[in-house]
Amino acid sequence: MRRILWMLLIAAGTISQLPAQLRITGLDGLASKAKESVDITLDPAMLQMAGAFLAGSGKDGNDVKNLIAGLKAITVRSYEFKETGQYRMEDLEPIRAQLRTPGWSKIISSQSKEEISEIYMRSDQGKIAGFAIINAEPKELTVVAIEGAINLQDLSKLGGLGVPAIRVPGQAKDQGKDAGKKGKQE
């Protein structure tokens, strides 16, 4: 009996260390300061509805439908401000603290005095389980949380830029077919 209890405790400890879905918190109040803001939360049911709606709606719609096929949730909080100083980097700390927990790894990072661009990946039992994107500029702040598996190469094409492939640990390296191709950004 004692042995079973110990096993249960160890299992509980292991489970508690599994990375949880990213919660975008600490940004309350920014919407009222922003000149424009985007606040999107899509849960599994909404994603399924969106996928069904997009099916058969042409190549673009099918591209998006295929992208969201493996997703469980997408959350976007994006704010554009008229002036600088409307938020502090400390406001991002509750989010970045979650991204420092086991299971999350930073795969792209660019920091300067005034800007941060970071992309994190979450893995669960060796499989990709999600991504987080933080883009902080003086007059714009965007946080994106994606739960589920998504192909970053396919996602980057949706932006309209033919950037060279992004190597993600665990994903096959792109052969560079898009390398050097420039497109018009929408």
Place this chain on the structure above:
Amino acid sequence: MNLDEELRAALRREDPSLGFAERVAAKAHSSPAPKAVMRFPRMMWAAAIAAVLVTGLTAMYEYRQMQAEHASRDAVIALRIAADKLNNARDKVSRREN
């Protein structure tokens, strides 16, 4: 071209057809008083309930379609924003390395 200005011009107010105000006022003053509630035969109640149900189901279907349309638009916007920021980050790293 400034989209804000063009939208203001495109959505500028305009008047309805000539005599609108007179027609509305005339109708308002000549509206009959509300009728007393009438008793309907049972068949008509059944038909009314059926109509309400059909309307309700149709409305529910329409509402679901609208939800799906909204969800799909949101999904497209969310992914475009994600793609934009992803490419942005990748560009910055590329520029730094070069």
Place this chain on the structure above:
Amino acid sequence: MTDDPERFEELVREHQAMVFSMACRYLRNRALAEEIAQDVFLQLYRKLPSLESQDHVVHWLRWVTAHRLIDHSRYEKRRPQSPLEDAPEPASADSMGSADPLLSDMLRDLVAALPENARLVMILRYQEDLDPMDIAQALDMPIATVKSHLHRSLSLLRDKLSRKKGVGL
């Protein structure tokens, strides 16, 4: 507010452009817009004794018109998915204020093809020149949602315009 018949007609004349245009921009159909505008004013006639001021009348008219329009579209058939290709005839030849009447017409079509709440937000912003706070009050909607609708709608419009006509924005 008075229920004097002549005063009522004056009120209608004063606010008919606002109510009619909201309906017309929302529905892209003049005849239907006049019907709905008429219904709104008939409702106003019954409500007038309880309205306290001109401001109250304006707020009430906007609120009722907006909700009538939403109710109306909930019971209409689903609009086509390609609003540009299947757009109804332009509801008005009005091209005042724009150097490009075709662009104005296209913008009206695009706005009319937006989801309901976003459409109303855009109409209140660009027809009525309300700021997001006033729009939030008029539609009983959180201000963040209003701003979100504005941002998304403008983004969609820019995207559609640049794809369809090569319009630079």
